[in-house]
Amino acid sequence: MTLLTIQSVSKRYGPVTALDKVTLDVAAGSRTAVVGPSGSGKTTLLRIVAGFERPDEGQVVLNGEVLADGAAAVPAHKRGIGIVSQDGALFPHLSVADNIGFGFERGAPDRKKRIVELLDMVELDRNMLTRRPHQLSGGQQQRVALARALGRKPRLMLLDEPFSALDTGLREHMRKAVARVLQTADITTILVTHDQAEALSFADQVAVLREGKLIQAGSPQSLYLQPKDRETALFLGDAVMLPAIVRNGFADCALGRVAVEGSHQGKAEIMLRPEQIRVVADESEPAYGGRVVEVEFGGATCTVAVSLEGVALPPIFIKTSSVALPERGDRVRLDIAGKAHVFGRP
Numbered sequence: 001m002t003l004l005t006i007q008s009v010s011k012r013y014g015p016v017t018a019l020d021k022v023t024l025d026v027a028a029g030s031r032t033a034v035v036g037p038s039g040s041g042k043t044t045l046l047r048i049v050a051g052f053e054r055p056d057e058g059q060v061v062l063n064g065e066v067l068a069d070g071a072a073a074v075p076a077h078k079r080g081i082g083i084v085s086q087d088g089a090l091f092p093h094l095s096v097a098d099n100i101g102f103g104f105e106r107g108a109p110d111r112k113k114r115i116v117e118l119l120d121m122v123e124l125d126r127n128m129l130t131r132r133p134h135q136l137s138g139g140q141q142q143r144v145a146l147a148r149a150l151g152r153k154p155r156l157m158l159l160d161e162p163f164s165a166l167d168t169g170l171r172e173h174m175r176k177a178v179a180r181v182l183q184t185a186d187i188t189t190i191l192v193t194h195d196q197a198e199a200l201s202f203a204d205q206v207a208v209l210r211e212g213k214l215i216q217a218g219s220p221q222s223l224y225l226q227p228k229d230r231e232t233a234l235f236l237g238d239a240v241m242l243p244a245i246v247r248n249g250f251a252d253c254a255l256g257r258v259a260v261e262g263s264h265q266g267k268a269e270i271m272l273r274p275e276q277i278r279v280v281a282d283e284s285e286p287a288y289g290g291r292v293v294e295v296e297f298g299g300a301t302c303t304v305a306v307s308l309e310g311v312a313l314p315p316i317f318i319k320t321s322s323v324a325l326p327e328r329g330d331r332v333r334l335d336i337a338g339k340a341h342v343f344g345r346p
């Protein structure tokens with residue numbers, strides 16, 4: 001069931017088109033990540049859904065209720081939508097307990113109990129209730145902000161880059177913790193991020209924005225393995241692109257004959273994710289071989305650059321484990337796992 005429908009929403013700021021006829025459905029109980037380069041319209045979209053901005057055109061409908069229809073809009077505080085921003089936006093002069101209970105009635109008999117329940121939900125220690133925000137770490141502040149937003153029992157939760165101020169390890173931990181809390185509470189969520197890995201691991205649906213347009217929306221797997229165009233492919237991760245001739249489910253390219261998806265026939269560009277390619281030392285002069293021109297040791301994931309023989313193409317970069325890492329100058333062949341994705345060539 002669809003909870004939120006964003007229908008042909010456009011927003012201009014003077015000469016800048018921040019959003020251009022964006023249409024996106026968000027299923028009830030799901031997690032959607034909106035990604036895109038800086039300035040692509042992610043925050044504008046979130047602010048329109050939250051009610052902090054009004055669209056010039058288009059509709060926002062939540063659970064059958066029209067929240068915005070062009071400039072006619074339901075005010076933000078009447079939307080039942082929670083939002084957690086990058087800085088958490090906690091009230092610095094209030095304790096953790098009062099931050100979490102901010103929206104609750106002062107004299108409500110169950111106020112304290114609800115605050116403690118929310119604190120437990122975001123897995124914070126109860127001795128933190130009397131602390132002020134500046135006595136908390138960045139990750140703890142974000143949990144308090146999430147608890148406060150959850151306390152209002154939102155129909156929809158919006159997360160605007162909430163993990164971006166945290167360092168890598170904590171970021172991943174928080175992402176998992178927040179996903180768990182939202183799933184347990186069965187709250188539909190939209191996350192805005194410019195971290196592709198975060199989007200792919202957090203969401204059921206990823207929506208890619210570029211220059212105010214929605215380029216593609218779908219499951220993380222489908223976007224990563226079947227991106228609509230080159231730019232989307234490269235935005236979501238490293239990719240090896242090769243010219244090819246496709247016939248009956250196979251592509252002839254500089255790597256030999258590679259199985260492909262789809263029914264495209266003729267000239268095309270194919271894409272492989274680097275982890276689909278395995279570098280195998282092979283001195284036997286294979287028909288489609290190459291020579292290692294660069295090795296970058298990176299711990300768990302190393303990068304090997306291979307210059308393909310007999311073709312005028314730049315070296316291709318392959319991610320590989322540190323086990324049996326080839327050396328510069330080695331002859332190798334490249335084994336492919338899975339199928340390549342085909343971009344049709346006009």
Ligand SMILES: Nc1ncnc2c1ncn2[C@@H]1O[C@H](COP(=O)(O)OP(=O)(O)OP(=O)(O)O)[C@@H](O)[C@H]1O
Pocket residue numbers: 013016017018036037038039040041042043044045194
């Ligand atoms: N209040 C405003 N006035 C004028 N232009 C604005 C305003 N808000 C956003 N813009 C412009 O609209 C475009 C989209 O901005 P938006 O903040 O939505 O992008 P974003 O994808 O969230 O970027 P970032 O990842 O850098 O936060 C940008 O060109 C931005 O400069």
